[in-house]
Amino acid sequence: MSNTPKPDTRFNDFVYLQAQNAGLFLGQLTNPATGEQSVNLKAAALVLDSLEMLAAKTQGNLTQEETSLLEKALLNIRALYANVEDLD
Secondary structure, three states, X not given: OOOOOOOOHHHHHHHHHHHHHHHHHEOOOOOOOOXXXXXXXXXXXXXXXXXXXXXXXXXXXXXXXXXXXXXXXXXHHHHHHHXXXXXX
């Protein structure tokens, strides 16, 4: 029996959704409900913490593509968070 992780498109969709939420909370995207950009550091931190927890809990169980996507999302969100936090 193979221990090779199987790809699951739901994982990629979930990571993209969370990255989009982080962008919204960090003022990078316009809120579709208000048409405005705003910053919510607490919500952005929760998204970041959740993705970091996901990375820790899924270590060794993701495909190479899934691991790469998650790592890139975390790097980008951390950088955006640090930039916004410095402006606060």
